Amino acid sequence: MPLGVFDSGIGGLTVVRALRAAFPRRDILYVGDTARVPYGNKSAETVQTYSREITDFLEKKGAERIVAACNTASALAVGVLARTKKVPLHGMIESGVASALAAGDGPVGVIGTPATIASGAYQQALAKARPGLKVVAQATPLFVPLVEEGWLEGEVTEKIARTYLEPLIREKIRVLVLACTHYPLLKGVLGKVLGPHVRLVDSSEACAASLQASEGERKEKGELKIFLTDEPGPFLGRVESFLGKGSVGSVERIHLPYG
């Protein structure tokens, strides 16, 4: 029984990468909604509709468990969908919060898309898990375009990071949750701007690690199938930057809604 994984685009392949390291023999079905990417500036209702279409598709393909490898879908849609779905549905927020709390005691910063931050999902989950914790949340909408443009370092990227992180530095955060699949590619710049005393929590790794704990099986021979809602061509060149080098498996174009 394959594991289903989805994201607004190809950024969720960072979660697939971590999952494949944790479960090398498990089959994975991945859907990237590249025809409608991004989700981070869209409404909760629209993100819920898109997420429902994709999870329906993955269920029909036999996924026995589905991971929303997209912080925006996790923040806006997973809670609502989990109420009506039979297949277990995992978001990225619980594991991200657990990792953040394990990483240190001081104030926690959270950066993500405008929709993720505006939802308050991380802020509420952190406050619930550790009452009284100081949390500073900041939308960083230019980070995804910078990563997609490949500007992972340099003067411009550093200056943008300094501008966004200035309020978090002022509040003396000790932990920063990277609440978007693209942000781990900016770890170098973020570490430089924040300094070595701030721990960076990669929500993709945290998500994969939490699933490892709940599954534990490593028997299957793993295959990766990637489904994209737009023509794969322009995205293929960037798949390796998220997934790492190695066999991509098959890439297929699909049209949603499937059902």
Place this chain on the structure above:
Amino acid sequence: MPLGVFDSGIGGLTVVRALRAAFPRRDILYVGDTARVPYGNKSAETVQTYSREITDFLEKKGAERIVAACNTASALAVGVLARTKKVPLHGMIESGVASALAAGDGPVGVIGTPATIASGAYQQALAKARPGLKVVAQATPLFVPLVEEGWLEGEVTEKIARTYLEPLIREKIRVLVLACTHYPLLKGVLGKVLGPHVRLVDSSEACAASLQASEGERKEKGELKIFLTDEPGPFLGRVESFLGKGSVGSVERIHLPYG
């Protein structure tokens, strides 16, 4: 009979603004595909599908003429759609090219989304209209996010503009076509980087001016109806930055495909 106008998002309201100045009494129906924005990094087939759904909707609403107020849709979809549509369909490329040629004699630069530039639509139209003309085209994918973030000036925006425009400056362009509805909001920075000897051609104004020439009627009492495919809320605050101050008219949420 209203004029139909559409764009991937709300940037096309810069064209509406110019159209309302030219035809103050004409009714305008505007569709912004905010649930699937942006188009600039999507495939031709997907942009054609979305554009067909929207033009179908506008036709059913009674539009007697439709303007693709989106350079990406103009470059990738208008030619294909015009072959099957009865309603007259206008893109932004012909008028942008005519304005560029009227603006000067030297080499012409074109900046736009990755999809617009990769299509070669502007480059081919310029070469056809003036054989031998030197054309330098450059995709500038960070400009739309910068405008949407409201960073219309300052060190970061200027540095990004310098990086993108460096190859155009090296080729000594005398005219720059702003082949995306968002870019006129960066005119200040672009002018600063390029200097006063480079003429900036606003494709929105060029498009509206060319329609004025072909219509000439100024009798109707104009009403503006805005239809958005995502919840209007988050976009309303930015409507004025594209449309200018004044009555927005009605804003309605729609679900595509309509037909």
